[in-house]
Amino acid sequence: MKATTVGVPAAVGLALGALLLPGAALADTTVSPSTTPVGGTAVLTATTCGPDSGDALFRVTGPGRDQNVRSTTARAGGGLSADLFTAGFTLGTYTVAATCGDGTPGGRATFTVTPIGGAQAGDRADGGVGTLVAGATLLLTSLGGAVILARRRRHAAEAATLWRR
Known part of the structure; x- marks a missing residue:
């Protein structure tokens, strides 16, 4: 990995931290x-x-x-x-x-x-819809990744059999 590919995100992170630090100090x-x-x-x-x-x-x-x-x-x-x-x-x-x-x-x-004894249970303003959407998004993303991986393996196997002929 090149130094510039690591250096650019690090520099951006430092710049954002420098911008956000005064706001935290003003708390x-x-x-x-x-x-x-x-x-x-x-x-x-x-x-x-x-x-x-x-x-x-x-x-x-x-x-x-x-x-x-x-x-x-x-x-x-x-x-x-x-x-x-x-x-x-x-x-x-x-x-x-x-x-x-x-x-x-x-x-x-x-x-x-x-409440006394812990966090309030089951009283979300959105009725848990946000959690459901996040879970569905994660599930669909993992299924999409599995499909892509299966297709790449199949193409790799086909290419290997053609190469042997």
């Missing part, structure tokens, strides 16, 4: 853990908000919920955080948007509330 709001059972606690953190600008305000929106949570703790590594108790939350994905005390945006993050 100023975090939710830990990102998946929380009903009744659990999630820690909301706005990393760019400082205590000198006042409390951060976290707006939590999602299925049947729109509430504000005020920061209660200054983090040792920087930023402000608050504990969010998920008792009474509906299962689903929620968005957290932070605003620093001086009015500057502090970023966005998402988290998911799951």
Whole structure:
């Protein structure tokens, strides 16, 4: 294999990584853990908000919920955080948007509330159609590959018998 055939994809990958890295670094709001059972606690953190600008305000929106949570703790590594108790939350994905005390945006993050004891079973928005389509596509692709392989072997066998004559 030539060095250029490996070098070009590697260079493209590095360039895309360099473009995407600043976006990841700007993730100023975090939710830990990102998946929380009903009744659990999630820690909301706005990393760019400082205590000198006042409390951060976290707006939590999602299925049947729109509430504000005020920061209660200054983090040792920087930023402000608050504990969010998920008792009474509906299962689903929620968005957290932070605003620093001086009015500057502090970023966005998402988290998911799951049933106690694990992930929610059988409640997909698409009814599992996406999974069915993906499975059918994989099956058809493998069948197509098998047909191509069988035809190539048959042609190779025919060519070998003609060569021996």
